[in-house]
Amino acid sequence: MSEGDLLHVVETDNIGPARRSFGLALIWGSPLVLALVALAQILQTFGGMDFGFENWRPTLYAYVFYAVCLCWGQVLVKGEQGKRILFVLPAALFVVSMTIFPLLFGLIIAFSSWNLSSPDGRQFNGMANLIHMWNDPFYWNALTNMIWYVLAILPEYVVAFALALMLNSEIRARKFFRVAFLMPLMLSPVAVSWMVGKSMMETRFGPLATLAKHLGWSNPTFFSTPWLAKTTIMLMDAWTFIPFMMIMILAGLQAIPKELQEAARVDGATGWRAFWEVTFPLMLPVSITSVLIRLIFKLKLADIVINVTSGGPGGATDTVTSFIFREYRDRSNVGYGTMLAMVYLVIIIVVMTLLMKAADRFMKSSY
Amino acid sequence: MKVGHYEYLVKHGLSRRSVLKGAASVGALSMMGGITSYASPALADDALRQQILAIPGVGKGSPTDADWQKVGELCLGPTKANVKEGEFKGVELTFMGLNNQNLHNFLFRGFLKSWETYTGAKINWIDLAQADYNPRLQQAIATGTVDFDIVEMGAPFEGDTAGKGLLDEMPDWVKKQIEVDDYVNYLKPPVGTWAGKTYRVNIDGDSHTFAYRKDYFGDGSISGLKEPPTKWSEIATYSAAVKGKKDPLTGQDAVGFLDPLKGWGGFGFYFLEDRATPYVKYPGDPAWLFDPETMKPLVNNPGWVQAIQDVMDNIPNLPADQINADPGTTAFQQFLAGTGSSICWWGDVGSSAKTSDTSVVGDVVGFSINPGTDKVFNRKTNAWENKENFAPNMAYLGWGIYVTNRVSKDELKRKAAWSAAAHLGGKDLSLWTTAYPSGFQPYRNSHFNYDEWAAAGYDKAYIADYLGSQGDSYNHPNAAIEPRIPGIFQYYSVAEDELAKGYAGTYKTAQETADAIAAAWEKITDQIGRDNQIKLYKASLGM
Numbered sequence: 001m002s003e004g005d006l007l008h009v010v011e012t013d014n015i016g017p018a019r020r021s022f023g024l025a026l027i028w029g030s031p032l033v034l035a036l037v038a039l040a041q042i043l044q045t046f047g048g049m050d051f052g053f054e055n056w057r058p059t060l061y062a063y064v065f066y067a068v069c070l071c072w073g074q075v076l077v078k079g080e081q082g083k084r085i086l087f088v089l090p091a092a093l094f095v096v097s098m099t100i101f102p103l104l105f106g107l108i109i110a111f112s113s114w115n116l117s118s119p120d121g122r123q124f125n126g127m128a129n130l131i132h133m134w135n136d137p138f139y140w141n142a143l144t145n146m147i148w149y150v151l152a153i154l155p156e157y158v159v160a161f162a163l164a165l166m167l168n169s170e171i172r173a174r175k176f177f178r179v180a181f182l183m184p185l186m187l188s189p190v191a192v193s194w195m196v197g198k199s200m201m202e203t204r205f206g207p208l209a210t211l212a213k214h215l216g217w218s219n220p221t222f223f224s225t226p227w228l229a230k231t232t233i234m235l236m237d238a239w240t241f242i243p244f245m246m247i248m249i250l251a252g253l254q255a256i257p258k259e260l261q262e263a264a265r266v267d268g269a270t271g272w273r274a275f276w277e278v279t280f281p282l283m284l285p286v287s288i289t290s291v292l293i294r295l296i297f298k299l300k301l302a303d304i305v306i307n308v309t310s311g312g313p314g315g316a317t318d319t320v321t322s323f324i325f326r327e328y329r330d331r332s333n334v335g336y337g338t339m340l341a342m343v344y345l346v347i348i349i350v351v352m353t354l355l356m357k358a359a360d361r362f363m364k365s366s367y
Numbered sequence: 368m369k370v371g372h373y374e375y376l377v378k379h380g381l382s383r384r385s386v387l388k389g390a391a392s393v394g395a396l397s398m399m400g401g402i403t404s405y406a407s408p409a410l411a412d413d414a415l416r417q418q419i420l421a422i423p424g425v426g427k428g429s430p431t432d433a434d435w436q437k438v439g440e441l442c443l444g445p446t447k448a449n450v451k452e453g454e455f456k457g458v459e460l461t462f463m464g465l466n467n468q469n470l471h472n473f474l475f476r477g478f479l480k481s482w483e484t485y486t487g488a489k490i491n492w493i494d495l496a497q498a499d500y501n502p503r504l505q506q507a508i509a510t511g512t513v514d515f516d517i518v519e520m521g522a523p524f525e526g527d528t529a530g531k532g533l534l535d536e537m538p539d540w541v542k543k544q545i546e547v548d549d550y551v552n553y554l555k556p557p558v559g560t561w562a563g564k565t566y567r568v569n570i571d572g573d574s575h576t577f578a579y580r581k582d583y584f585g586d587g588s589i590s591g592l593k594e595p596p597t598k599w600s601e602i603a604t605y606s607a608a609v610k611g612k613k614d615p616l617t618g619q620d621a622v623g624f625l626d627p628l629k630g631w632g633g634f635g636f637y638f639l640e641d642r643a644t645p646y647v648k649y650p651g652d653p654a655w656l657f658d659p660e661t662m663k664p665l666v667n668n669p670g671w672v673q674a675i676q677d678v679m680d681n682i683p684n685l686p687a688d689q690i691n692a693d694p695g696t697t698a699f700q701q702f703l704a705g706t707g708s709s710i711c712w713w714g715d716v717g718s719s720a721k722t723s724d725t726s727v728v729g730d731v732v733g734f735s736i737n738p739g740t741d742k743v744f745n746r747k748t749n750a751w752e753n754k755e756n757f758a759p760n761m762a763y764l765g766w767g768i769y770v771t772n773r774v775s776k777d778e779l780k781r782k783a784a785w786s787a788a789a790h791l792g793g794k795d796l797s798l799w800t801t802a803y804p805s806g807f808q809p810y811r812n813s814h815f816n817y818d819e820w821a822a823a824g825y826d827k828a829y830i831a832d833y834l835g836s837q838g839d840s841y842n843h844p845n846a847a848i849e850p851r852i853p854g855i856f857q858y859y860s861v862a863e864d865e866l867a868k869g870y871a872g873t874y875k876t877a878q879e880t881a882d883a884i885a886a887a888w889e890k891i892t893d894q895i896g897r898d899n900q901i902k903l904y905k906a907s908l909g910m
Contacts, residue, residue: 116509117854118895119531138864203688204619204706223691226871310630313690314871315864330632330860332505333894 013079023076030069037062067093110339116332129339139340141315142323145230149301149319152234153294157287159238160245165275167246168253178250185243192240193307197222201232223309226316233317236304241297245290252286253279288359292352299348320344412795415441419799420823430803435477442796443481445544446786455783456487460774462787463503464519466494470806471519471766475791482790488783490517501856508533516774516784522558522567522764526852528771529561530903535770535781537565544789545569549811551841553761553848557909568792570800571765572810574840575641575737578702578716579709582615582731589613589621590708598755599642599677599738602709606684609708617705617727622686625707626678627694628870630863633856635694637762639866641711643674644847645740648758652747653908655758656850656858657888662900664888666862667881669751670744675869676877682870690870703728711737713762714808714837734836736843758847759840765810768792809834810841851907854895861887 038059043049071089074082110129114122133139167178184192200208201222212220223229256279264274302321305311311318311326320340328337419441423434465471472494479490493515495503504520507513508527520528528534545568547555553574559567582588583605584595589612590605606623614621627638647670648655657664665671682689686706694712702710703726710716716732739757744750768788774781790796794813801809802823809815815838821827840846849855862884869880892900 113894114509115854115857115891115894116505117527117857119853119899120896121509202700203686204704219687221688221691224688229691309691310693310867311864312629312867312871314868314873316871326860326864329502331857331891332509332854333857334509 015077015079019076023073025073026069026076027073030066030073034059034062034066063097106338106342109335110342112335114333114335116334122335125335129336130343132336133340133343138315138318138323139320142311142318142320145316145318146299146301146320148230149234149237150295150298152238153291153298156238156242156294157245157291160242160290161249161283161287163242163246164249164253167250181246182243184240185247187240189237189240189303190307192236193304196236196239197232197304197308223313223317226313229309229313229317233305233309236308237298237301240304241294244297245294248290248293249283249286252283256282285363288363292355292359295355296348296352299344415444416795416798416819417822419795420802420819422799425802425824432473432477435474436480438796438799439478439790440481442478442793442799443485443790445793446482446485446790449540449544449789450486450782450786452485453487455779455786458486458488458780458783459491460488460516460780460784460787461491461493461514462517462519463493463495463515465497465500465806467497467806470804474800474805475519478791478796479787482787486783486786488787490787504528513771513773516771516780517788518769518771519570519766520769521766522851523849523855524851525559525561525566526850526855526903526907528769529564529566530851530853530899530906533772534561534566535772535775535784537568537770538782538785541568541785541789545792546794549794549813551810551812551838553841553843553846554765554810557907558764558848558851559767560909561903561906566769567767568769568788569765569767569810570792570797571767571807572837572841573713573761573763573765573808574837574846575637575711575713575760575762576836576840577709577711577735577737579733579735580616580728580731581733583609583621583708589615590623595733595735596709597735597738599645599740602738603677603680606681610684614705614708616731619705620686622701622707623684624681624709625692625697625701626681626685626689627692627697628678628682628685628690628867629693629696630860630867631693631695633859633863635863636859636866637760638694638711639674639678639862640760640762640847641737642677643671644758644760645738645743645756646670646673647744647746648756648845648847649743649745649747650756650845652745653848653910654746655847657904658746659901659905659908659910662892662897662904664885665746666888667878667885668744668746668749670746672877672881673744675866675880679870679877711760714833734833736836736840756845757843758845759843760847761840761849764849764851766807809837812842848908850904852900852904854891857891857895858888861891 040049040051041053041056041059044051044053067090070093071086074085074089076082078085109122111124111126112122113125113128163181167174167181171177187195196208200206203209203219203221208222209220221228222232260278260282261274264278269277300321301319302325305317305319305322306325309317311322321344324337324340324344327333327340331337419438422437422441423430462472462475464475466473472492476490476492483489501524504518504524505527507515508531513533518528525534542565547565550569551572554569554572556565559565559569579595581595583590584592586593589609591608592601592605596602596605602624609621609623612621613619626642627635629635644655647665647668655665686692686701692701697707698710698712698716701707702712702716705727736757737759739755741755742751742753743756745752768791770781770784770788774784794811797807797811798814798819799805800807801814802820802825815834817827817830817834820830865874865880865883865887868874868883869877874880874883
């Protein structure tokens with residue numbers, strides 16, 4: 001052991017062969033116990049054998065037993081080094097139990113016909129849910145709508161950048177405007193739905209409708225046609241989340257050294273040229289990050305749609321999540337709803353991975 | 368009684384004189400306690416009913432927990448006749464119900480307080496918000512984790528519970544205690560029963576009625592009709608006639624009948640049913656949603672298509688943003704605010720007309736049973752018949768108390784559960800719940816004794832008009848009774864999605880819309896299990 005390592009050792013390890021063997025037995029024996037209990041439960045559930053289990057808790061207890069033995073075994077076998085592992089291992093096991101297991105359970109449900117009203121309970125149905133999804137016009141309609149909603153991020157980004165530039169400049173009441181522009185982000189989308197979508201846009205007495213009447217729109221309706229409704233939903237969502245992108249971009253702007261702007265000005269760059277040649281390129285990493293995070297928020301869009309239009313008129317504002325909500329909650333169609341959610345998850349992961357790769361390549365080639 | 372009804376009646380249905388008159392009569396009755404104790408049982412019953420109607424007294428504010436406890440104690444007589452004091456000592460029961468508007472379970476706690484003291488049983492409570500109720504119930508059923516002995520439940524869920532053998536059959540002594548013969552016609556079997564067995568103690572009634580603006584009708588009115596419409600054809604005519612005219616009350620654009628065009632978690636389908644039932648509910652034939660032999664949907668037969676077409680024809684007459692108006696918006700933000708002149712809804716609209724701050728129509732609202740038609744489609748002959756037909760829509764069928772089969776193997780616990788349910792559904796106690804804020808509407812013939820209401824201090828003319836439309840609907844010989852099959856709200860929910868496409872013009876015709884609903888319903892039936900659905904549907908229709 002080098003002197004550097006010794007500096008961090010508080011106890012000299014003296015691991016005997018018996019302790020080591022016991023530790024190894026714990027590490028390798030406990031998963032065996034877990035596997036046997038799980039196998040017995042699976043056989044009881046699907047194989048018609050009876051081991052006296054009333055629920056799946058024995059497998060859970062076996063997993064906890066395995067986790068404890070694994071941690072204990074690390075200390076027994078590796079001594080001080082094992083104790084260091086304990087700083088991470090329980091957290092890793094917890095994450096696995098909170099993500100991997102539910103995901104596996106979700107996959108089982110996704111390939112099942114499980115309508116809560118069916119007396120037969122959950123039935124494995126192979127690819128039927130996928131085929132149903134493929135032929136489901138409501139799902140494709142929602143996916144198509146999502147493309148339009150996602151494209152709306154681009155103008156949202158432009159507005160957010162403009163607001164951030166404004167708040168970064170020396171304007172009066174800058175602090176007030178920073179807080180004021182952040183307010184919509186602090187509101188729950190459900191509150192936005194009722195305050196804006198249901199009240200301010202109310203056709204007869206809503207203030208926005210009244211304003212529209214004063215501006216010459218004789219019969220202002222914000223959700224009466226498919227494209228009008230879609231656009232209004234986009235605007236409400238943008239109003240809520242533009243401050244999020246704005247604040248990220250503002251933080252990036254404030255991190256740019258003032259000397260760079262001053263040097264550009266000394267070199268004779270005008271305001272537009274200084275922005276385009278200096279500020280914007282320096283802001284690209286922050287911009288890409290804010291757009292990608294906004295994309296994740298956008299793909300989850302549901303609450304405003306559910307509260308204001310229920311996906312209408314005729315599905316024009318439906319999102320994948322609001323459709324899944326109806327399928328799952330209103331129709332108790334757990335199997336199909338889970339499959340839709342799983343497919344959407346895969347789509348999101350693939351799209352986000354491709355976008356991040358593309359952004360990474362773009363950044364590397366540019367700088 | 369719904370909270371809104373009570374506030375309405377108190378604010379506008381009572382004069383000071385009538386309140387004093389009611390109080391005086393109740394006071395006189397209470398002073399005659401010594402005399403009434405020697406009177407006949409009928410007189411004693413009347414005295415008790417007058418006595419509970421005076422708690423806390425009409426016009427004396429909303430009842431409190433102390434009032435609920437007092438009413439529960441006064442109405443304990445039938446329980447004492449069937450249960451000895453302390454008989455259920457050591458028995459614990461779990462009761463699952465709602466906590467809407469701090470009513471339902473909150474009232475039940477008060478009503479059952481004296482019952483617990485007398486019998487020795489203890490009740491544990493599961494309180495649920497309305498939105499959580501269906502998922503909680505369905506998940507408990509699907510995962511085999513029913514953890515309640517008594518449940519407050521709507522009749523549409525009987526398919527999900529009784530149909531799966533999860534409920535305990537009502538003992539005969541309970542039927543006698545709660546006097547089931549007093550129920551209004553539509554709540555008598557087959558409602559509350561499965562395969563000939565009774566499971567439900569009624570505590571509520573539901574039906575849609577027709578609420579209209581009186582100032583739109585009469586000589587020289589803007590509709591051109593001398594009397595309020597009673598047929599859908601008249602409604603179509605007057606809705607087109609008032610378009611372009613000004614509302615006599617608000618001065619805004621006049622609008623005829625209000626059709627809600629946006630979904631409402633499945634509940635929106637009830638409003639198409641209002642239009643469809645007189646076209647498709649053939650007298651003597653209980654089936655109007657599905658063919659009971661095959662579960663083939665009837666929703667795309669000519670009668671239903673006509674109803675959908677009627678809605679589509681009315682769309683140009685509706686307010687501009689109506690495509691985004693759900694039933695709640697239509698009733699409470701449009702009709703009550705002076706937009707639109709008629710609507711089909713539960714009892715709340717009429718009472719909220721004056722109590723709601725945004726309502727402007729309180730003095731001009733009238734009621735009747737749902738409109739009828741001049742033709743009806745006979746599904747058996749597959750042909751229209753030109754004859755007048757009415758078929759009031761018994762939307763949702765009201766709340767009831769049920770006992771689950773968790774208690775079936777323990778006779779003492781079973782008796783305790785049924786005793787608690789019977790106490791809540793007792794004849795006298797139910798009079799109080801219909802007269803004061805409780806969340807429940809009348810459901811017994813004895814509730815329609817208007818003299819009793821008048822003696823308690825209510826305005827008889829108003830009660831006769833308002834409750835009369837409900838009573839006429841309940842007892843109508845051709846009332847359209849909702850099928851109590853598993854997943855009924857799944858059918859309604861998917862129908863809303865397809866209707867929204869039809870109303871938005873995605874589907875070209877009413878027939879195409881109806882066919883899409885039928886196809887979606889077929890998928891649900893196949894998924895839930897067709898043979899089982901047929902069996903349960905027949906059972907729910909009493910076939």
